[in-house]
């Protein structure tokens with residue numbers, strides 16, 4: 001990750017020779033440093049007196065950075081020093097998530113423009129159509145698949161979300177409708193063609209403006225519940241589902257696509273991954289889980305795994321429900337559950353536990369607490 005501190009900030013001229021001063025960084029320089037979306041950048045920008053005001057300027061820069069194809073863009077503006085903005089560009093969701101949640105802790109100091117600026121188009125899309133899932137796939141019949149059942153199925157019927165799969169093959173141009181070709185340099189398998197993918201993607205973007213574009217790929221940023229929550233408040237998602245050996249790399253250079261992994265496993269295609277991701281989003285849509293459950297208590301929501309559950313009968317195969325859960329003492333029950341959640345996380349997911357205690361130990365300033373604190 002690089003932090004760029006160019007004193008005056010970003011110069012929107014795409015041509016470096018036309019930069020306003022040596023104290024600016026140009027889009028070309030940002031694109032080169034972003035290494036086609038392989039690296040995350042945090043870029044300081046000092047706002048100008050450009051027409052339309054600061055919010056409009058931030059929006060223009062967000063759009064310009066998105067156009068570089070370097071991945072997701074977040075903009076965090078320091079309110080008390082209103083000319084100061086930090087743009088985060090890059091494929092690493094954990095960087096966006098960490099800075100977004102840091103900023104969210106201090107709403108009087110920071111405002112998150114990517115969240116607000118999730119472009120007016122996106123907000124309008126969500127208002128008009130609810131949450132829209134647009135999988136780009138060679139197997140459109142796989143959708144909604146399991147999401148046509150149970151809670152997600154009822155929400156689909158009621159119009160809370162909709163599913164509009166796009167058949168990638170329709171965008172092939174030869175008479176055989178070819179979507180893949182052999183890998184350059186040799187090797188096994190086939191690769192999805194960039195020109196066909198781009199045509200399908202451009203069609204989807206035109207039909208569903210403002211939707212974030214994701215691609216299912218094992219090399220992507222592992223999906224998190226925090227990212228799912230962000231997607232679930234947005235207009236939906238266009239999801240590229242790979243097959244064979246995957247995508248021609250140039251699609252990631254030419255379009256702003258967030259690469260998402262569903263874990264360190266290899267699926268036979270992106271469709272299953274897309275279904276998982278959509279299921280996780282859909283259950284969070286308003287009204288889907290019903291008033292009784294907000295989902296706030298689930299594993300990962302507070303950085304911990306969930307505590308264990310029990311239900312009747314009180315004794316089964318000689319095993320009795322823990323006494324405290326039958327005590328009716330809500331404070332004791334809450335304390336027991338917290339302890340169980342912590343124990344389970346520590347033993348089963350040391351990685352989560354490490355992050356959890358790290359976050360707990362870190363005071364608002366970002367420095368570690370001392371023993372005395």
Ligand SMILES: C[S@@+](CC[C@H](N)C(=O)[O-])C[C@H]1O[C@@H](n2cnc3c(N)ncnc32)[C@H](O)[C@@H]1O
Nearest residue numbers: 216217218242245246261262265266267269270
């Ligand atoms: C057989 S896989 C290709 C694997 C690829 N050659 C590699 O080694 O990374 C075919 C497609 O399944 C999807 N896929 C497989 N595993 C995935 C994972 N863990 N997360 C997200 N998508 C995955 C991707 O869309 C991928 O293009």
